[in-house]
Amino acid sequence: MNIVLTGASSGIGFEAALEFTNYKENKIVCIARSADKLRKLLEIARSINPDCVLLPVEFDIVHDDYAVLLPFLKERLGTIDILINNAGALINKPFLETSKDDMYQMFESNVLGHFNMIQNLLPLMTAGSHIVNIGSMGGFQGSVKFPGLSAYSSSKSALHTLTECLAFELAETGIKVNCLALGSAQTEMLELAFPGYESPVMAFEMGKYVADFAKTGHKFFNGKVLPVAVTTP
Secondary structure, three states: OEEEEEOOOOHHHHHHHHHHOOOOOOEEEEEEOOHHHHHHHHHHHHHHOOOOEEEEEEOOOOOOOHHHHHHHHHHHOOOEEEEEEOOOOOOOOOHHHOOHHHHHHHHHHHHHHHHHHHHHHHHHEEEEEEEEEEEEHHHOOOOOOOOOOHHHHHHHHHHHHHHHHHHHHOHHHOOEEEEEEEOOOEOHHHHHHOOOOOOOOEHHHHHHHHHHHHHHHHHOOOOOEEEEOOOOO
8 A cells, every 4th residue: 555644753653654564565655844753763664674665755744845745756656545644733822822823833733734735645546545634632523622722622623624524525536534533642742732641542552543544444434533532631
C-alpha cells in the first residue's frame, strides 16, 4: 500500500508510521516539519525492518509549496491508497487570554493544513482509497469539554465536520473519508493539555489502532466521526 502520513515526527503519528513499516509491501511517506525527528524515525524503522520503504519529507502542510511535494509523491508512489492527516497543534490558555492569533494558529494547524493536503492529493487517489483525519474527543459533539482548550477543541470540531462533508461530496469517486476522535494517549500533546495526567493508553497502542483502521476501516465506515477513547482525558 502507498501511504502518506502527516505529523509523523512524534506521538501517535510516529508510532503509526512504525506500525506500517512492519509490512514490506508498504511504501510510506512520512511528513513533518522536523528533519531531525524524521531522521530518528527512519533510523528506528530500519532497525525494525531493514527493508522498509519509509520516505521522510520535511514539509509544512500550511505554508510550504505543494508544487514541490506533488511531483515527489507522483514519482515515488504514483497513487495514494491511504492519507492520514495526523499533524496538529494545541494551545492551552484560558479563553479570556486566548488571542485571535491563537485561534488562527489552531485553525491553520488543525484544519487548513489538512484541507491543503486533501485538496492537493486527491488527484492521486482512486476508488478504494481512504482518507483518515485525526480528530479529538475535545471536538466531539456531546463530549466533556475542558477549560483552556476552547481554540483547540473548536478547530477539531471543524475537522470533524469537514470529514462528513467530504465523504458525501466524494461518494461517487469511491474514496472514503473518516475521522477518529481520539481520547487520551500518553503523548507530548496530552502532557501539554493535562499536565501530570497519565493515560492508560500508550502512544504505540493508539498508533497501532490508527494504522489498522486506516488499512481496513473504509470497508465498514464512510463519513463517520468515531470516538476512540477510554478516558477523556
